Amino acid sequence: MxxxxxxxxxxxxxxxxxxxxxxxxxxxxxxxxxxxxxxxxxxxxxxxxxxxxxxxxxxxxxxxxxxxxxxxxxxxxxxxxxxxxxxxxxxxxxxxxxxxxxxxxGHEGLSAAALRRLAATLGTGLHDPGLGVVLAAIGSSHAAANAAVADLVAGWTRRFGWHGGSPAFAAMAAPTVTDAVAALRASGAQRVAVAQWILAPGLLPDRIVRDAEAAGASVAAPLGPxxxxxxxxxxxxxxxxxxxxxxxxxxx
Structure with a gap:
């Protein structure tokens, strides 16, 4: 059949x-x-x-x-x-x-892909106590969807022992990438990287990349294929x- x-x-x-x-x-x-x-x-x-x-x-x-x-x-x-x-x-x-x-x-495969992209951008292992990571998503008017992004990066922060982790959003929610990078630096992060919780490149993802680069943070690629x-x-x-x-x- x-x-x-x-x-x-x-x-x-x-x-x-x-x-x-x-x-x-x-x-x-x-x-x-x-x-x-x-x-x-x-x-x-x-x-x-x-x-x-x-x-x-x-x-x-x-x-x-x-x-x-x-x-x-x-x-x-x-x-x-x-x-x-x-x-x-x-x-x-x-x-x-x-x-x-x-x-x-929510499937673990997406988390694995995002972390692989992040590791490639960092050029080092993910276990770094001086690292601050921003997990950037498009953003939603639905608070639970934004909270899921915050929960994910918080779990990564505990798992890898980072200095800190923060969600960020291109639209519809706060903080922005610019604000999230600045907050992590102000809290003492020695370096900051931005991971994209985004499937493919586009106009809003381009905003995330521009803001990350303007803030002096390295930025990982979208999840992609x-x-x-x-x-x-x-x-x-x-x-x-x-x-x-x-x-x-x-x-x-």
Missing amino acids: AAPALVAVAHGSRDPRSAATVSDLIAEVRRQRPGMDVRLSFLDLSAPRLPDVLDAVAADGHRSAVVVPLLLGHAFHARVDVPSAVTAAAARLPGLDIEISPVIG DPDVAHAILARYDALIASKHFSQTRIA
Whole structure:
């Protein structure tokens, strides 16, 4: 019996580097799971859009699909935009059973990728008691999503014995990268580095890079097409399949 199609959905961006990076990530997913039908879609600003991809999945004869949001926090897009698009698709595609997995943010694979990017930027090991680390994200109006970024960098700080760690946000929340770097330096950090809790380059990530460099802090690359990020996508898909027990009649 055929496995449900995996439909990854990213936010989308006017910056073509973003879609290209996410496309490379999905290529890595396909490399890790050859033979599985894996498709990329976007919520906005980039093509193809999620509704169009779900239509194509149904037209190609699939009876079921798992939508995996390529989002790092459970904010508005995860709570509203993705479910709304899937509900509308399900209404017009009664022969296609569509389920939504949790966002990929929170999976340990993303943390591993971010730390690997940070270590590459530092050029040394991560265990450094003089180091201050800023974990920079896009930012959200949903406080819990921003708090998750703060919790993550706090956990890294304890794990590696850093002088300190701080979240920072490009928009919608405080502190900014500039303020977070300054605060860590004022508290006694001997050097400060900025890690990006961001999937792909784009206009807001460029702001993070500019502010970090202007503040004299080294800045790591976005997560990008990292094998651990691809593994996280597949893990979300696999867990959803296991929890929902798609029947043979649904996926035959």
